[in-house]
Amino acid sequence: MKMDRRSFLQSSASAGIGLAVTYGTSALDAAQPSTTVRVRLIRHATCVIHYGARTLLVDPMLGDQGTMPPIARSPNPRPNPLVPLPLPAAGVLNGVEAFLVTHTHSDHWDAAATELVPRDAALLIQPPDAGKFANWGFSAAQSVTGSVAWKDLTISRTGGQHGRGAVGERLAPVSGFVLSGRGQPTLYIAGDTVWCPEVAAAIESHKPDIIIVNAGAAQFLEGGAITMDVDDVVEVCRAAPRARVIAVHMEAINHCVLTRSALRAGLEKAAVTPPVLIPADGEELRLG
Numbered sequence: 001m002k003m004d005r006r007s008f009l010q011s012s013a014s015a016g017i018g019l020a021v022t023y024g025t026s027a028l029d030a031a032q033p034s035t036t037v038r039v040r041l042i043r044h045a046t047c048v049i050h051y052g053a054r055t056l057l058v059d060p061m062l063g064d065q066g067t068m069p070p071i072a073r074s075p076n077p078r079p080n081p082l083v084p085l086p087l088p089a090a091g092v093l094n095g096v097e098a099f100l101v102t103h104t105h106s107d108h109w110d111a112a113a114t115e116l117v118p119r120d121a122a123l124l125i126q127p128p129d130a131g132k133f134a135n136w137g138f139s140a141a142q143s144v145t146g147s148v149a150w151k152d153l154t155i156s157r158t159g160g161q162h163g164r165g166a167v168g169e170r171l172a173p174v175s176g177f178v179l180s181g182r183g184q185p186t187l188y189i190a191g192d193t194v195w196c197p198e199v200a201a202a203i204e205s206h207k208p209d210i211i212i213v214n215a216g217a218a219q220f221l222e223g224g225a226i227t228m229d230v231d232d233v234v235e236v237c238r239a240a241p242r243a244r245v246i247a248v249h250m251e252a253i254n255h256c257v258l259t260r261s262a263l264r265a266g267l268e269k270a271a272v273t274p275p276v277l278i279p280a281d282g283e284e285l286r287l288g
């Protein structure tokens, strides 16, 4: 049984690494020495993913605190981002080999990203955004329709719903990505989506070992949550009881009303196991 080959270890070892998850030995692990996955939350949905020998950056929002207006028609209007980057943008970009861009709302790809990401950087994007990246002059943006091979990885695109009903239709399209590699844990980045059939299908078909969900219960003044609330995250955990779920996309943009502590409390009440990992900005999770 899959779980028997793993041991989950929580530690609070070194500064900046709040939690670690260690995979035990398996036939695959024994044959493949490089099974380490590290996920460092930068801020909001921006994460550095160290996947084996590769380094990727998800959804760069690199602007300074307070440099964007509040989201229109949303609760708690305050300038965005609400918090600074935990390190300079140049440091975030250092060593990044490819960028995964789930969609181009300004909290996932901002003006600073357009300015700072090198024009010849490898970008993996959803097909409807291809024209935008071409106009901005990015020469190596690759649309992912189904799956693509990138270096020694396979990168697959997944679907999602950025809200329910009319609001979800208005904010579409959005994507997620799945990273897989021989002997590596499968990592599913769900993107800006609520719990929906597309997320269930991605879990069913890819059987991820690690799932990053965008929580925060982002919302406008009407129309309900457009990213995951407590119940959505619980649904993900129940659909993937063997996966480590990481929740990001909180406390950085004004319309995200669900805080880390409220999510933690809600998940404790739902008795979700293993516990969802909720990193602080700048915190790195070591998985595998």
Ligand SMILES: [Zn+2]
Binding pocket: 045, 105, 107, 108, 192, 214, 218, 227, 249
């Ligand atoms: Zn978002």
